[in-house]
Amino acid sequence: MGSVESYFGNLCGKEKKQEEERYVRANDRPFNLSYNYANNAIRTSKYNIFTFLPLNLFEQFRRLANAYFLFLLLLQLIPQISSLSWFTTAVPLILVLAMTAVKDASDDINRHKSDRQVNNRMVNVLIDGELRNEKWMNVQVGDVIKLESNQFVTADLMLLSSSEPLNLVYVETAELDGETNLKVKQALTLTGEMGDCIKDLSAFKGEVRCEPPNNRLDKFKGTLTVNGQNYGLDNDKILLRGCTLRNTEWCFGLVLFGGPDTKLMQNSGKTKFKRTSIDHLMNILVLCIFGFLFTLCFILAIGNVFWEVKEGSPFTVFLPREPGVNAALSSFLSFWSYVIVLNTVVPISLYVSVEVIRLGNSFFINWDRKMYYPKNDTPAQARTTTLNEELGQIKYIFSDKTGTLTQNIMAFNKCSINGKNYGELYDFSGQRVEITEKTQKVDFSWNKLADPKFTFHDHSLLETVRDGNPEAQAFFRLLALCHTVMPEEKKEGQIIAVFTNSSAFKQKENP
Numbered sequence: 001m002g003s004v005e006s007y008f009g010n011l012c013g014k015e016k017k018q019e020e021e022r023y024v025r026a027n028d029r030p031f032n033l034s035y036n037y038a039n040n041a042i043r044t045s046k047y048n049i050f051t052f053l054p055l056n057l058f059e060q061f062r063r064l065a066n067a068y069f070l071f072l073l074l075l076q077l078i079p080q081i082s083s084l085s086w087f088t089t090a091v092p093l094i095l096v097l098a099m100t101a102v103k104d105a106s107d108d109i110n111r112h113k114s115d116r117q118v119n120n121r122m123v124n125v126l127i128d129g130e131l132r133n134e135k136w137m138n139v140q141v142g143d144v145i146k147l148e149s150n151q152f153v154t155a156d157l158m159l160l161s162s163s164e165p166l167n168l169v170y171v172e173t174a175e176l177d178g179e180t181n182l183k184v185k186q187a188l189t190l191t192g193e194m195g196d197c198i199k200d201l202s203a204f205k206g207e208v209r210c211e212p213p214n215n216r217l218d219k220f221k222g223t224l225t226v227n228g229q230n231y232g233l234d235n236d237k238i239l240l241r242g243c244t245l246r247n248t249e250w251c252f253g254l255v256l257f258g259g260p261d262t263k264l265m266q267n268s269g270k271t272k273f274k275r276t277s278i279d280h281l282m283n284i285l286v287l288c289i290f291g292f293l294f295t296l297c298f299i300l301a302i303g304n305v306f307w308e309v310k311e312g313s314p315f316t317v318f319l320p321r322e323p324g325v326n327a328a329l330s331s332f333l334s335f336w337s338y339v340i341v342l343n344t345v346v347p348i349s350l351y352v353s354v355e356v357i358r359l360g361n362s363f364f365i366n367w368d369r370k371m372y373y374p375k376n377d378t379p380a381q382a383r384t385t386t387l388n389e390e391l392g393q394i395k396y397i398f399s400d401k402t403g404t405l406t407q408n409i410m411a412f413n414k415c416s417i418n419g420k421n422y423g424e425l426y427d428f429s430g431q432r433v434e435i436t437e438k439t440q441k442v443d444f445s446w447n448k449l450a451d452p453k454f455t456f457h458d459h460s461l462l463e464t465v466r467d468g469n470p471e472a473q474a475f476f477r478l479l480a481l482c483h484t485v486m487p488e489e490k491k492e493g494q495i496i497a498v499f500t501n502s503s504a505f506k507q508k509e510n511p
Contacts, residue, residue: 019212024142026206026254027126032142040155040258041119041137042265045111052108056101063279063351064286069093072343081336089343096352103355107384123147123154126252129202143255144201153243156262157253158208158224158233159187160194160201167192169251175242176217176264182246185239188224188231194252201252208233208254213261222256240264276390282350293345301335361388412456418471422461 025031047055061067069089076086119137124146127134131146136154139145145154153171162169167187174180194200210222210233217240222233239245239253241262259265308330362382365371371380382388414423425433433439439457444450464472 022208022210022212022256024208024210024254024256026142026204026208027144027202028142028205029140032140035141037141038259038261039137039141040139040255042115042259044115044268045108047105047108052101052105056104057097059104060097060100064283064290065346065348065351066093066096068286068290068346069096069343069348072340075336075340078336081333082340084340092348096348099352100355103359103385107386110383121152121154123151126198126201129198131198137259139255139258141255141258144204144252145255146196146250146252147239147245148250149245149248151245153239153241153245153253155241155255155259156257157239158222158256159185159237159239160191160204160252160254161187161196162192162251163196163249168248169239169245170247171239171243172246173240173243175244176240176267183243185236187237187251190226190231191224196250196252206254208256210256213257213263213266215263215266217263217267276387277393278354278389282354286346286350289346293339293342296342296345297335297338300338301331304334305331355385358385358388361385412454415461415475417464417469417475422458422464423456425457 022037023035061070070093073086073089073093076082076084076089119135121136122133123136123139124131125134125139126132126144126146139154144160145157147153159167159169161167164170167189169185169187170182171185172180173183191204191206194204205226207225208222209225211220218235220233220235220238224231224233238256239251241257242264245251257263305328362385365380365382365388368380372378414421416422425435425439427433435457442456442459442462444454444456461472465476
């Protein structure tokens with residue numbers, strides 16, 4: 001498949017030399033364009049309007065049944081061996097190919113829509129001394145762009161400055177590594193001094209020499225040169241495409257890699273035609289059917305030889321043989337005639353039936369209420385209709401930490417302070433009381449920042465804290481201080497706490 005893709009890449013002039021080092025000059029588009037660096041547009045679809053037909057047909061004829069019926073169609077064009085008209089095979093084959101092509105086209109159209117939606121996102125780009133709202137696809141290497149809180153990082157950037165003290169920024173890398181904890185990045189002091197001064201950022205003429213595009217998410221090597229002075233760059237100075245800016249009002253960055261050259265896209269690799277275990281099993285079954293068919297035709301051809309030798313000669317008076325045709329050649333031609341006559345042994349509708357089942361199953365996935373997430377109004381979405389049955393064959397799920405399975409959502413239920421347990425209820429005899437919905441809850445309404453969804457039933461803990469118990473106060477003081485929470489007040493009285501500790505909450509309102 002790779003050779004076919006590279007053929008079309010050469011045909012379209014997309015093949016380029018392998019980079020050994022990237023050289024970028026800030027705020028100098030003509031200089032950077034001379035290196036023919038990729039722009040920031042991405043493409044995850046398999047086909048375009050010109051390559052759809054040849055590539056899709058090539059992929060479909062990798063299925064043994066389709067290749068067999070194409071071979072059968074060619075046999076039917078030979079009048080000496082065919083007793084059936086060619087269209088008896090051509091029409092079903094075309095229908096099968098057309099139905100599969102429509103399904104593949106539908107999947108690819110959805111990929112094009114997704115690409116278009118991403119490429120048309122807007123971002124502020126510093127052009128000719130002013131910030132302009134540009135589409136992501138129009139961002140070029142060497143541009144200086146401005147990101148704001150909760151925005152996706154447009155491309156792989158070198159961080160220049162931010163709104164935070166010490167030029168720090170906080171980013172969420174869930175789309176890159178699946179971790180919801182925040183990562184801290186810091187700009188160089190030299191570039192951080194520019195702040196959000198558009199005049200200074202427009203006059204910035206720093207030059208960056210760094211490694212070529214690669215898929216290493218945790219490593220980066222480069223050098224920034226400003227006024228003849230060199231400054232080292234590492235991964236802590238880089239914001240990667242796919243990250244989300246959090247708890248930072250704004251930041252500026254210099255685009256180093258765009259679109260297909262970003263580490264996110266380098267890790268995704270080329271779009272491949274994926275085949276499931278069911279596809280491989282069907283190919284094996286079709287091979288077995290082929291073996292049965294050719295064995296049957298071979299036996300009939302051998303029988304034809306005996307018939308020609310013993311009984312065929314008297315019939316030449318009524319059915320004269322063509323010149324040069326003997327028993328051996330007649331048997332050879334009969335073999336292929338039997339292949340044509342018995343072609344229904346191979347089910348041409350097998351793959352179509354499976355494709356229709358997959359298509360219907362994808363609709364059931366999209367309509368499944370149990371897979372609907374009401375908080376974000378997000379239903380399940382089958383992005384491709386070719387891999388559905390793989391979900392039902394999963395045997396093991398490997399998780400690096402409990403937060404991956406629990407969505408990093410934790411609740412305060414119990415605690416032990418100085419040897420005494422809190423969180424459970426006991427009656428006068430010391431027996432534990434079962435907590436139900438009717439059990440009286442602790443009233444936290446006096447605290448305007450309390451989470452209204454939080455429930456706790458043991459009143460003794462609150463009374464212990466109010467009585468001034470030093471151990472209890474020390475316990476909650478440690479809970480309040482020994483963490484990496486970044487509080488952010490969206491509205492007055494509404495605090496959003498985003499934890500930078502991977503084992504803690506992802507987000508919690510009014511903690």
